[in-house]
Amino acid sequence: MAEGCGCEKDSCQISIQNPLAAVGTQEPLYEATELRTGAANPHWSRRLIQPCLPQKVVAEMVGTFAIVFAGCGAVVVNARSDGALGHVGIAATFGLVVMVMIYAVGHISGAHFNPAVTLAFACGRHFSWKMVPFYWAAQFLSATAGAALIRGILGSEKALGATLPSGTDWESLLLEFVLTFFLMFVIAAVATDTRAVGTMAGIAIGGTVALDALFGGPVSGASMNPARSLGPALIALEFRGLWVYFVGPAAGAVSAIFVYKFVHGPTQEVARGAHGCCE
Structure with missing residues (x-):
């Protein structure tokens, strides 16, 4: 158009x-x-x-805000409605909102919406380290704003959808590592490999988020995203096990980007990177 x-x-x-x-x-x-x-x-x-930095930052803010507001909002609505959505409905909500926001602003900011994803792209030399603080600030601030709006509209049911370990912290840490590894592996494929890039990127990534949430949600909350965990935690003042949702996703995402580089192979030139790619 x-x-x-x-x-x-x-x-x-x-x-x-x-x-x-x-x-x-x-x-x-x-x-x-x-x-x-x-x-x-x-x-x-x-x-x-090329989109300028303010455009990219605002795009990241809109996307991250939508994910927290819709996803964590689904948790609160489910609690207020005696389980009308259910676990499957909550997982589907997270997957769908990620998918639609990728299609909405992926062409502007690269659709990270996640500090762990931004860190992984920077470590893999697909994203400039100079832009990392701007993306992180946008992601954490908008996640907090999304949680604050949920509290203002729906109240503080279920700690605003904050991610809390249901077992030990170490169980949740390992699960968050594995879940984020799967997610970042898929993201790396559709974002950095010319053989996998196409209009199905949003469906692939959103589907991975929903799949991870389906089997990981009851144990760790299936955060895979430090911003998604910190925002509700700050508004609900619920910080139990919060470190798990920083260490696990960060380690899983960084591991995945390097494993995908190995699987991708040195003979194939990576023609695409995240917005702000190092030269």
């Missing part, structure tokens, strides 16, 4: 959204195409426009 058109007598400037941009890719946000008329054969010229 054209974003806008400024026509002159002999030319017309239009901006076309790039349909190939996907989660974690280095694709430009817009492809601006100029059509010159008045000749037998119209002449097209193109220039690529």
